[in-house]
Structures are given as structure tokens and as C-alpha cells.
Amino acid sequence: MSTQHDIGKEQEVPPQTLPSPHTQDTLQEEKVSPAQTFPQPPQQPPRPTRNRWFVVAAIGIVIVLILSIGAVVLVQSGQRPGVKDPAYWDPIIGTQSGVNKVESVSLANIMNTSALQALVTVRYTGTDARLDVYVFNNINSAKPTQLFKLQDLVKGDAKISGYNTVMTAEVDKNSTLNAGKSISAMTPDLFREFAWSASDGTLVQAAFPGIFPDLTRYQAEASQALVNQGQDTWKNDPQAVAKALAVKFFGWQRTLTTKVLSGGGPQDVDATVQVQEAPMQGGPQQSPSAIVTLSRLQGNTHNMWVAIGVKDGTALTLTSIQPKSLIASPVKLEGKGSAFENTVGMAYILDHLYSKVGQAIVTGKIGPGMGTVTYSTQVSYDTSFKQGPQEGIVEVQLTSPIEAGPQTAVMVKVLLDPKPVAVLGPVSCPVAAQQPGYWETVLGIDTNTGSVGMASCGNLKGDPSLQALVPVYYANGQPGTYYVYDQIAGANPVQLFKLLVR
Amino acid sequence: MISGVSTIITQDGDLYREFQWSRADGKFVQVAFPGMFPDLTRGQAEAAQAAVNSGQDSWKLDAVQTVQHWSLIGGSAKLVEGGGPNDLTAVVNVTYPEPGSPANIPVTRVTLNRLEGNSNGIWEITSVGSDWLFIYTPTSGTTISSPQTVTGFGPKFEAQIGTVYILDRLYQKIQVGDNYAMAPDGFSPSKFSLDLTYKSSIKGVTQEGLVELVHTSGASFDYGVVMVKVLITG
Numbered sequence: 051m052s053t054q055h056d057i058g059k060e061q062e063v064p065p066q067t068l069p070s071p072h073t074q075d076t077l078q079e080e081k082v083s084p085a086q087t088f089p090q091p092p093q094q095p096p097r098p099t100r101n102r103w104f105v106v107a108a109i110g111i112v113i114v115l116i117l118s119i120g121a122v123v124l125v126q127s128g129q130r131p132g133v134k135d136p137a138y139w140d141p142i143i144g145t146q147s148g149v150n151k152v153e154s155v156s157l158a159n160i161m162n163t164s165a166l167q168a169l170v171t172v173r174y175t176g177t178d179a180r181l182d183v184y185v186f187n188n189i190n191s192a193k194p195t196q197l198f199k200l201q202d203l204v205k206g207d208a209k210i211s212g213y214n215t216v217m218t219a220e221v222d223k224n225s226t227l228n229a230g231k232s233i234s235a236m237t238p239d240l241f242r243e244f245a246w247s248a249s250d251g252t253l254v255q256a257a258f259p260g261i262f263p264d265l266t267r268y269q270a271e272a273s274q275a276l277v278n279q280g281q282d283t284w285k286n287d288p289q290a291v292a293k294a295l296a297v298k299f300f301g302w303q304r305t306l307t308t309k310v311l312s313g314g315g316p317q318d319v320d321a322t323v324q325v326q327e328a329p330m331q332g333g334p335q336q337s338p339s340a341i342v343t344l345s346r347l348q349g350n351t352h353n354m355w356v357a358i359g360v361k362d363g364t365a366l367t368l369t370s371i372q373p374k375s376l377i378a379s380p381v382k383l384e385g386k387g388s389a390f391e392n393t394v395g396m397a398y399i400l401d402h403l404y405s406k407v408g409q410a411i412v413t414g415k416i417g418p419g420m421g422t423v424t425y426s427t428q429v430s431y432d433t434s435f436k437q438g439p440q441e442g443i444v445e446v447q448l449t450s451p452i453e454a455g456p457q458t459a460v461m462v463k464v465l466l467d468p469k470p471v472a473v474l475g476p477v478s479c480p481v482a483a484q485q486p487g488y489w490e491t492v493l494g495i496d497t498n499t500g501s502v503g504m505a506s507c508g509n510l511k512g513d514p515s516l517q518a519l520v521p522v523y524y525a526n527g528q529p530g531t532y533y534v535y536d537q538i539a540g541a542n543p544v545q546l547f548k549l550l551v552r
Numbered sequence: 553m554i555s556g557v558s559t560i561i562t563q564d565g566d567l568y569r570e571f572q573w574s575r576a577d578g579k580f581v582q583v584a585f586p587g588m589f590p591d592l593t594r595g596q597a598e599a600a601q602a603a604v605n606s607g608q609d610s611w612k613l614d615a616v617q618t619v620q621h622w623s624l625i626g627g628s629a630k631l632v633e634g635g636g637p638n639d640l641t642a643v644v645n646v647t648y649p650e651p652g653s654p655a656n657i658p659v660t661r662v663t664l665n666r667l668e669g670n671s672n673g674i675w676e677i678t679s680v681g682s683d684w685l686f687i688y689t690p691t692s693g694t695t696i697s698s699p700q701t702v703t704g705f706g707p708k709f710e711a712q713i714g715t716v717y718i719l720d721r722l723y724q725k726i727q728v729g730d731n732y733a734m735a736p737d738g739f740s741p742s743k744f745s746l747d748l749t750y751k752s753s754i755k756g757v758t759q760e761g762l763v764e765l766v767h768t769s770g771a772s773f774d775y776g777v778v779m780v781k782v783l784i785t786g
Contacts, residue, residue: 474557475557475558476555476558506554508558510554510559510573510580512558534560546573546580547560547580551564
């Protein structure tokens, strides 16, 4: 029923026309030497003696000649071993000795045709171990065609996925995991995936459908390898995955029960699982619950389960976000939800580490404010990685006035564009700027004589930059002054406007 | 608060103001909401929209009814353009017929726009004009100060083209002294120019308001109104 489910299913079906991953061929620089491939000819002709050593030498020469002719034939037929050799690509890419060097070459059907393409990685010397990533077509020609180039991946890695996409790993220096650390202590935490686009004529970033336990294909394939070794075998159980998701994202503390609504068997590649938290003692008997849709990784019945979406049966919808779509800040979230005093709940934008990089209170737009209402809210977010989109999640939680955790939730997988856009109307403020304490510090407010109200934000200058309108109240609660600040994501917001109330 | 068009709207008692970023000035400047009725300011209009969304004042979703609710216009209203559920603009012609009045009586043309270009938005009157009665200055959206020269054009009746009013944020008439727009010569229609003094109730503050020219004559059907939205300095 869910489009999320269907899309995930399409994504994770094994490739029908593509060769298996075993067609890939990756060689490390240390493993192959050109000198070993092509034997040198003898330095001097053998002397004409009649002993058996002459015969042995003659046979040896013949063998060498045969091997040499074979090598020439191989080169002429396009199968020369040099293509797989990292050193082969150094002059093509133009690496500089002592600066950078081709590190690996992987061959695969990246363009979904019968021809092979080469994924070539170039490693730089230096403490940040930067990596450049190239994909070439026409790899046997004198001048291979460059299809794709991605540069400066700190402590980077790149490899071919089971779907013949290119997966990369790198350090996000400003992420919550790495910020403030030395390069040597930083961990690669940003994973991206690039798939061939015939219409664009290059590889374009794509979203892995999964949201949990892995947000990216790079991580998921690594997890699968561990599961194959007998670790984390709970990932082979869709109910266990759904339950773990509920604990991680909803913070449900009471007893959790699960019910498989569809699929989930040994021969299934899809599953729908309802997770339910026990009702609060003395509270309403309606249990918090959510429906988790899952797919097996790469549509393989031997593979682990990956949650690809969360939805709700009745009380909450999110209609404005398509799974795996590219979104930009601020993103408009629209749908319907069950409201109490016009409040539906909270909306979150989660980044590649599941960190909350945007949040907003979700309130009803039209209606009496109780029961089912429509909502529309524009949520701004600010990602730490600015060099390109990253995988993330849009989540809307339905909350109740008596529970800390959500009653239910909707989660959709997205690509988060780091470049903001300008929109009309109020948008949510950056997470830190939503706290009155933040503005008390900026404004130097003495909380004995005044207080800061809830700031609201918008693209007030008509460009993608965000400004905050900050109300300050007197001690008696009456409005005192309105301020507008610019550069609110920085350490030192700049005051643009001040209006004293009469 | 921040409006639906990314301006700052403030409320200070019954005073609503709107400020917009000016790229040229590098600062926020006060601006005039284009609406005249049922709301004179964006702050009031957005509050009215919220009330309509919750089921109140549904007449504000009907262009003709919106015109009919404004006592400053009155007359007989007829929708002549737009005004449908998917329209963002509407034009309503207003006349003041009486038994025995001629077929071609003066028409006051009222233009309405949906609030913030939203097809679910309430109607706001944004222009009241005609093809026979005009206010040339001040122009729409400008800031006026007392005394203000008002110029225009229209037919005269007994040397008088009409009466000019300045209405504040509460639609109260705040002009002081002579407010007759007189024809300077014997021709009709004719241009006029009038220096008008007003007295704002709030000193040192700029508020949204209207400049209104009302034409009357001996016949009740020979009636017309034109209005211009302005910012009034205190």
C-alpha cells in the first residue's frame, strides 16, 4: 500500500540484467608489478653447443616467445592486464610523485552495459589522507573517458556496491562525531552513493532506501559482512529490527511488542511490522504504536532486514515528502494529524548521524484545533557537511500532552541538500536559536527584569539567509522590544532591527 | 511575528505595523499592506484569515459580500471579473441606482485580491477607483505628512468635485479644516489640488490609513468613491 514500501522494494530487488558483483576486479598497487607481467628478453644469444643445456635453453626461449606473443595478443584484444594496474592510471590522471598516487582500480559495469568501467582512487600524502575518486569509460583506449570525479575525501574510501554503484566514505570534519578533534582522531562518518544516470551522462548521488539499522549502502554492506560472520544476527529478524528502531528513535521505555502485518518470512524480501509500546499505567489505554516497513538488503532472502520507512495507520500522515527525494532547507512538511489544542507534535530533520539538524513544533493550519487537523510547517536545517547532499531522514512525531515519547511517527528517507533556499513565510529557527536562553546571552538580558519569548525565523532579507525575530518582554509580561538578528547560525549574530513597543 | 510574505508584523495595542527589508537602504523599513478592507494591515488580515480557517466570518471568502460589508462603499455590488474559487483577483462594480435613474450611471470599480495570493485566502479590497474620478497624489503605498497636497480629477457639482478625507488605522477621519476638492475653473470634469491638514492620534509613529475622495451631487445615483492606501506619519 505504501509507496515507500514499493520504492524500497524496487530498489532492493537484485539486478536482473547486471552482472554479479564478482565481475568486479580490484587490485591493490602492491599486488601487481608490470615487470612481472612482461619478461625481459635474454641479454646474449646462447652459444652453439650440443649439450642438453642448449636444448633446455632453446625450449626456454620458445616458451618466452610464446608468452610474449600471447601478451601482445591480449593487449590487442583489449584485455591487457595494465588496465587493472594502478600504475597504468597515474599518467592518465596526472598524479605527481610525492604528492598523490593511484591507490586502487576496480572494474565493474557501472553504466549498466556490457562494457566495464574503472573506478580509480587517488590517495594524497599528508595527514588527512585525502582521496580523489574517478570513474572512467572506454578503459582500453589510449585516452579513457572520464565519467565522474569527486575530490578531497578526507580519509576517504570508495568502492563498488552490490548494485554497481559507487560508494564513498569520508570524514565530515564538522560533524558531532568529529568536530574539535585532530585529524588523526577523526573517523570517516559520511557515506555517499553515486549511481549512473544516462540522462545526465555521469554518476549522480542517490539515496539508499534504508533508514535503520543503516542509513547508507556503504554501512549496510559492511553490516551484512558482519552478519555473515555471525555478528548482530538480530538484523536477520524483522521484528527485532523494528523494535530496535522504536527504541532508538522514539525513546519508548515501556514493554514493546511487535506484530508482523505482512511478509517477514525466510522467503520474503519485504515485511511490515507493527511496534507497540505498552500503555501507561493509569493513563489512556491507547498504546503508542508505529508501523515499520522493511526490506532485505539487495532483495536477497539471505540478507539482513533494513527498515525503509515508518508510517502510522490512522492518526498521522506526511504527504509532502517523497522517499529518497532531494530536499533543501527550509523544507515544507504537510499532512494531517490528530491535534490537542492545535498541537500535533514535532518535526525533525535527522542528518547522517541521526543528529537533529532541524526541528519545529507542528501545529494545525485549518480547523478547530482538536481532533484531525491539517498541518503545514517549514522546517529549516543546517548540515555540518557542505560539500554535497547527505543521506538523512524527515520525521514527524505525534505527541500527547501526558507522554514524553511520541504516540506515533512517520519517517521518510531523504537526501539533504546543504544549500538553503529562500521561501516566504515563517520557518523554524535553527535548533540552538529556538532556546530563549540562547537569546538571553546574545542580548544580555537580565532575567530579573525581562524575558525573551519564542524567536521566530524567516528569510526576511529575501535571500536564503535566515533571520530571527526575537521578542523581549518586561517582567510584567508585556511586550517591550522586538529585535531582528542576522547570521543566527554563527557565533555572533548581528542585530538588524530594534523596535520599542510604546 | 513573521508574516506569510516574510515581513515583520508588530502589534502594539490597536496599532499594527509591518516592516520589510530594504536592500537599497540596508535596513527594515515600514511598508503599507495593500489591503483597505476588511483589514487595513497585514497583522489584522492574517489574524482574520486564521479566524476564517476555523470557521468564522465566512463572508470574507466571497468577494461581493466583502464589498457589501464595507459601509464606506455601500451601493449595489456586481461581480464583473474573477472572484471564483480558483481566482486570486476579483473586480466588483458598485453603483448607486435609484428609481428612474438613467441607464449609464457612474460606476465605482472595486478590486479585490486573495490574501497573500493563496486560493484559500480571504478577499481584501486593494483598490477603489473609477474611470471618471481620480486621486493622482498621493499614490498608493506612499508616506504622507501633514499638510498633504492631494490632487485629482473629476466632475464638478456646483464647483465642487468632491470631499477629501484622511482615515487613520481605525477608519477615523483625522483631516482638519477645509477638505473640499474644488474645481479651479468653470470646466467639468476638472483637476483639483488641495492642501489638507490632519491630526494623528499617535505622535511620532507612522500608521496605515487611507486618503478618500467622495463625489456627490444633487442626484443620489451620481455618487462615487476613490481611495488610496497610504502610510500616515504622526
